[in-house]
């Protein structure tokens with residue numbers, strides 16, 4: 513499976529589209545598609561019907577649409593939006609800011 517350098521709960525900045533310049537939290541990643549769902553970014557109004565297993569009732573719902581990972585940049589707490597590098601730490605690969613070298617926290621539980 514291809515892995516993305518953007519993880520769930522990361523803070524990212526949007527680089528393109530009508531939401532350009534916005535920062536938001538990553539709600540979901542779709543590694544096979546190379547897309548991410550970012551909170552409050554590319555929100556579309558959707559008519560939803562009540563389906564089983566869904567919390568929402570029928571009606572109009574606002575929902576984020578996935579955007580390509582190449583259109584977002586990870587935000588470093590020190591530097592802002594940055595390119596991300598990788599470094600091997602012990603048994604696993606960690607992400608580091610290419611500007612300040614700080615390890616990017618992975619907030620996935």
Ligand SMILES: [Zn+2]
Pocket residue numbers: 588589590591592594609610611612613614
């Ligand atoms: Zn940095």
